[in-house]
Amino acid sequence: MSVWTLDDIPWDAFDPTRVDAEMLRIIKAAALTERNSAQYALYLRNVFHDDPAFGAAVDLWAEEETRHGDALGRWAERADPGFDFQATFRRFVEGYVIPTDVSQSVRGSRTGEMVARCIVETGTSSFYSALRDAAEEPVLKDICRRIAGDEFRHYKLFYTTLQTTLARENVSRGRRLLVALSRMQETEDDELAFAYHCANTPDRPYDRATSARAYAARAFSRYRLTHVERGSAMALKAAGLNPQGRLGRLASGALWRYLRFRLWRMADEVRAGRARPGHSMAA
Template identity: 75%
Template sequence: MSHWTLDDIPWDAFDPSRVDPELTRIIKAAALTERNSGHYSKYLCNVFRDDPEFCAKAETWAEEEVRHGDALGRWAELADPDFDFEDAFGRFVNGYVIPTEVEASIRGSRSGEMVARCIVETGTSSFYSALRDAVDEPVLKEICRRIAGDEFRHYKLFYSTLKRYLDRENISRRRRFLVAVSRMQESEDDELAFAYHCANTPDRPYDRAASSRAYAARAFRHYRSGHIDRGSAMVLKAAGLAPHGRLGRLFAGALWRYLRFRLRRLDGEIPTANDTGARSAAA
């Protein structure tokens, strides 16, 4: 697993002239969800309560997720001195509660749970890889590089656990694919929308649809086809399908077209420089 700490980040290299104020909005939201991800370890250890080896690794995973949130939160406070990370996180956890008191996976099996976790790590590794390649501010670029590397390793952890449990449960490829697609659809659920609201518009009533659109418009624009290609291969692998060849190309192409379609639908969600007095993030 990862061995870096906040002290390894070159904070002195922070360059405020390279901060994109619209990208800062999604970093604030990501900081909240990353730190809160650590709570999922309790859920996972309930589901895998008789697997101490995995639970120990899940606890380490949780510690790293919390570190990701702390790094992003600290950067966001540098980028926007009016942002209070702890205050925003308090609002978020008070309004978004992760159900951890369970005895079985909501995915129907432990293998299904690991497929879902692989999909989550695919999304985060792709997201931070896209940001790493897009941002100009050197400290944020380094943070995203480190987080992306962690998320790829987390995928490997959950995928290796998936293979171990498939030997016992042997769920079908169809079932694995359905779990994968279901978890991908959940990526636009209330969590990110509420995090965006708590981090950026806490003085307004919460509007899930508006917050979801605002987040997506700022996040989706940073993806390039290479990020989608790698992510689609990871999804298919977790689903038990061939990640390369014709199927891989079709799936990656469909994801890329969907992303471009969503961006066209979201056109106008990001204010221009004339609207805000800030540099246009859509330029």
């Protein structure tokens, strides 16, 4: 379990002159998705309904994720006094609901579920590491450092559970890879896009493509090669592949080129005026 609380954050060190307005937009969105962890915990407890030990671990995981959202939300309110975190969160959960009344994983197996969770934690640990290294505001840097550390431990929790479920279910490496790739593609689903909309453009009609592009443009630009390399290795490991050697280099290189290509395409669309009305990165 995480050993820090909101009281451990050096709030008095907050420096409004060092707030990055573009980073603030993605922090607001991230605060909402982190705070919504209770829904995912309920889903996971239902999937692992006969495993009380894992259920207890999930409860602790959800507690830490909620703390992440509260920390980011409090920081966002300091950076933007007009931002109401609780009201924005209510708007988000009213519009984005995940099915929790289940008894089996939507991934087809518990092993598939743990692969998917590892991919999520790979993404969040990389994301907060990138924000930590990019942030100039000292309190945000401290918060991101704490969250990144938690997310790496969460990956370990789900990876360890993955080894247990794999021994029982014997899910093929090919199937695990498909689940990993599928979960990576879901990073552009409604959750982050809708969170970005609720936090930044609630007065406009929701458009998934617009919000997804606006979020991605700001998030991807914070990554550096080192973040991609570590994330790629974690993803390969979860899929049952060796992250070392040539495969690891190929995977991280391909992912890095993809991120740079996406940024180039989004910037090029804006410069050339090809983006549809209301679909620019300025959202």
